[in-house]
Amino acid sequence: MQSAALRALGCGSVALLGALAAAALLLVLTPAKDAALPARNKYGLVFDAGSTHTALYIYRWRADKENGTGIVSQVETCTAAGPGISSYADDPAGAGASLKPCLDKAMEIIPAEQQQETPTYLGATAGMRLLREQNSTKAQQVFAEVAKTIGEYPVEFRGAQVLTGNEEGSFGWISVNFLLETLIKCSLTGTWIHPPAEDVVGALDLGGASTQITFLPGTPIEESSTGALLRLYGANYSIYTHSYLCYGExxxxxxxxxxxxxxxxxxxxxxxxxxxxxxxxxxxxxxxxxxxxxxxxxxxxxxxxxxxxxxxxxxxxxxxxxxxxxxxxxxxxxxxxLNIRFARQVTGVDVGWTLGYMLNLTNMIPSEIPQSVVGLQRSNWIAATVLLATMLILTFCLLTLTCCRKSSSAYVSL
Structure with a gap:
């Protein structure tokens, strides 16, 4: 009698196990959907070659960007020892050597597999503007040594250039407004939104050799030399910017x-x-x-x-x-x-032209389409997992029943 019950239970379990296996198979065979993987991070390096010192800023942003512009964050900053590169007019090799400690630091931060695709820029401001006016040959020699040093590292060096005063002011304005979230901000629903233009602020900057003023005017700009058109996160900004050379500290x-x-x-x-x-x-x-x-x-x-x-x-x-x-x-x-706010940093990020420079340049760096994988919907995976777990439990029970039947047969034969 006991043996017959065990056989009946075993047969029922086998049938149930077969049904569960068929259901799990159907779930696995249902049409799959593409699922996008998280976009990887990209890195960029910007040297701020000012009149009094040089600093390297390491930036990072998601490769998919937002309306063509990256959401850039500052990873690290490094100040080079010694004066600005314009001070090395009689020792060009010294200008290049001064950058090496900061480049070494950057190589420790950026993953090795991404270093060769990391765009690297050097922007020189009023100090090199003045040197170029005074002695263009010496300025070229300094730039040549700087480029030679950066070229020794596994990065994608995109050149050194002297920024105009208006460029310096424009990029500084971008930095300030990006950090204050007046250009773009994340809403409570997790989507990116454009704040109203009234929230945008002006930017004042006093450097070593020049000072800049930049703001969004309420009227059209009549003097073309003091205007700049920027496109950031899908929106256009026509700003007034002017640099006063020789009025820096x-x-x-x-x-x-x-x-x-x-x-x-x-x-x-x-x-x-x-x-x-x-x-x-x-x-x-x-x-x-x-x-x-x-x-x-x-x-x-x-x-x-x-x-x-x-x-x-x-x-x-x-x-x-x-x-x-x-x-x-x-x-x-x-x-x-009372409308002036003096700041060296905003939300822990240095205020200067380099962040705005990197943000603007991300417009020219192609976005990467996130990689995708083919997979089941979440509900199907949950159902299939539950069925497979149940099948394992039933399999264990069947094995236990089989062992019990063998033990019972051995006892009867004795």
């Missing part, structure tokens, strides 16, 4: 050093030392700078014990020059002063 020093014997630093750093970059009213800024500039050297050293002597020596002239440039040069007043 370093060149201003050269014009005034005979009488002042002092130096100047950029807008943010000039006012940051006196804690004036937090949106204080203009009256307080004026009073603070005036009090600092009339203090004795001994008092200044006591109040800023950790600041270098050179920076303290230059602080009065630097902050005064920055204030004069903003008020008398760019015509800010007590009311519009």
């Amino acid at each position: 370093k060149q201003a020093l050269k014009m005034l050093v005979a009488s002042l014997h002092q130096a100047f630093s950029g807008l943010y750093h000039s006012l940051h030392l006196l804690n004036l970059t937090g949106g204080q009213p203009l009256s307080l800024v004026n009073a603070t700078i005036g009090q600092f500039c009339t203090s004795t050297w001994e008092k200044v050293q006591q109040e800023f014990p950790t600041v270098s002597r050179i920076q303290l020596r230059d602080a009065c002239a630097a902050s005064t020059y920055a204030l004069t440039l903003l008020l008398q040069g760019f015509r800010f007043n007590h009311t519009t002063w």
Whole structure:
């Protein structure tokens, strides 16, 4: 009787197992759909060859981009030792050698299999503009040594160039607005949207040899030399941008050093030392700078014990020059002063022309279509997995029953 029951149970299990196997087979044979794999990351390198120093910025973006423009993020930055490359006019090989430590660092960050396809650029600003005007042969020699050094690394070097002042201003404007999410931002639903044009902000930049002002004007630009047309994330922007050569900190020093014997630093750093970059009213800024500039050297050293002597020596002239440039040069007043935001970084990313340069260049780097795989729909995979698990359990039960039947037969025969 027990043996007959076991046989009946075994037959039922075999039938159920067959039915489940057939169902799982049907699920696997159902039409499959293409599934896109996540887009891989791409990398780009931009050297900012400024008048006072050179810095390398390492950027990354998804290869599929958004309306033709990459969503770029800063991975790392590296400041080269020594002065800007324009200072190596009499030692061109030194300009190239100064870039090697930063290139070595980049090779440690970028995956080896992607290094040869990593676009690499060097953009020189006002320092090299001036050197090219003074001695074009020496400028060419510096660029040749820089290109030679970068060419020794497994990257896709796309050349070194001197940026015009308007290009520097335009790319800086792109950087600021991209970081503030006024060009494009991710909505709560996960889609990319364009904020209204009213959210776009202007950008001011004080460099070593020039200063730039860039903004989106409310009226058409009459002077073509001060206009630039940009296309970013599928939208067009007609901006006003102008660069004032020789009004940067370093060149201003050269014009005034005979009488002042002092130096100047950029807008943010000039006012940051006196804690004036937090949106204080203009009256307080004026009073603070005036009090600092009339203090004795001994008092200044006591109040800023950790600041270098050179920076303290230059602080009065630097902050005064920055204030004069903003008020008398760019015509800010007590009311519009409150619209200025002094920043060295936005969301942890350096503010400068290099990010905007990389964003603009991604328009010319072809998008990559994400690789796809053929697979079942998620619901089919779940159902097939459950059926296969059930089949395994039933198989185990059948094996157990078989063993029990053999044991029972052996006992009866004894």
